[in-house]
Amino acid sequence: MTTVVLVADPPVEGIACQRLLEETELTPADGLELYRALLGDTMETLARSTIDILVNYPTAEGLPAGADPEADLREIAAEAMSADRLADVRFEPQVGSNFSAIAGNAITHLVRDEGRQSAAALRPCVPRLARSVVDEATLNLRRDDVILGPAARGDVYFAGFAEPIDFEDAFETRPIEELTRRATEADLDVGFVQQRTVLDSPADFRTVRSRIEADHLAGKPVPERFWNVIQERGIEVEDGVVQSAETA
Template sequence: MTVVAVLADPPREGHALSALAETSPLSAAEAAELSEAVLRDTVLAVARSGSDLLVNYPTDDQLPDAAVTDTPGAAELRAIVGDTLDSLDDVRFEKQVGSSFDARVGNTVTHLLREEGERSVAVVRPNAPFLTRTLLDGASMQLRSNEAVLGPSTAGRTYYAGFTEPIDFEGAFATPALETLTARTRDVDGDVEFLETQPTIATGTDLLDVVPEIRARVAAERNVPVHTAEVVHDLGLDVVEEDGEPTLVRE
């Protein structure tokens, strides 16, 4: 099985998806609410797949001062995951180690592959609402014959990065991450395979892709990320044409 490490911060107002609140009609509190919803859908997809779920959380010392509360971040994440899944028995929680995102990914992947003897390790962030069990299981299959499997997102980003061998992770997620990770894997003579392209959420522009797909899937009665769809509905988010451009609005 592939270990899927979800690098998750506690979804706190002013910290979670902060750029989204600055570039969309959403407030900081609403951005945090959406962040929590995507986190729930992410851990649900991993738990339903054949992968092993590892929640990789920051210590409070690694959080900005404004994001620290009386409740430890680890406890908040454990409560959210526990409320989402039937049981925490098969979920691992481990603190992140490293001073940057690249370092934290590198330490997690390298430790699991070299020290714990895992066959393959993937890293995701809770920002890809359309991550599914089927997609994760397909990625695990591709990791049997490739050193890296990457999930492309828009603007050269990635929503999934799986490895069977460590690479040089310093600066590996530099923009465009998809190209950088591919180059680092090729530097160690590794083969790279790609998943289907999926949108990720960081700014208001990203919701121009996410919101219409969620609304279309609901209308078609197809599979949707349930928690994310509920928040999109509750917030009344929609995309309309204004001055010839697609625009995110509130109903």
């Protein structure tokens, strides 16, 4: 069975969705509510899949006084999952100085040290992540050594491995290329699943906002928590500017 490692940022106001806050008119409170909603939707999606879940939480070092990322993430998980499913979820602190090190350390430990069949790093900021995508990616890891989920600008939202590679700085610049290059150099087979948008920049938000609005109008499933926050906080795109009711 595949273990999916959810690599979380601190759900702390002013830090959550930081780039989006810097480049839009959204407030720190908007960013926090959006991120908590994204985490909740992602956790619920993972809970519906037949995988092992590991929540990789950041430590409180360097965060504002009183911040407790582990407690916050456990609270979000408890709301998103049944008690039985939550009981099987592992919560472990992140080890590493950047995303590459954190994801690489977790995957390598699970596959090499614990003997897991495969392990994958997942970014939580994927509003339209569906169970079918997770199931497809983890199922394909039985056939291919590496499965990648492409995102915009050469990024990835999912990176699964049946065999570890050299992860040093592998996620820092166009990871879809770099991870594939390192895997093939190690004689590993690489496969891909469908592209999804990682919510990072204003352009990402505009893309996601429009598509989810279209899904809603068409009566299709939408990420419930994320969509509710957008509605409740009045987050809109006006003349290309992302703003909320607090800043409009």
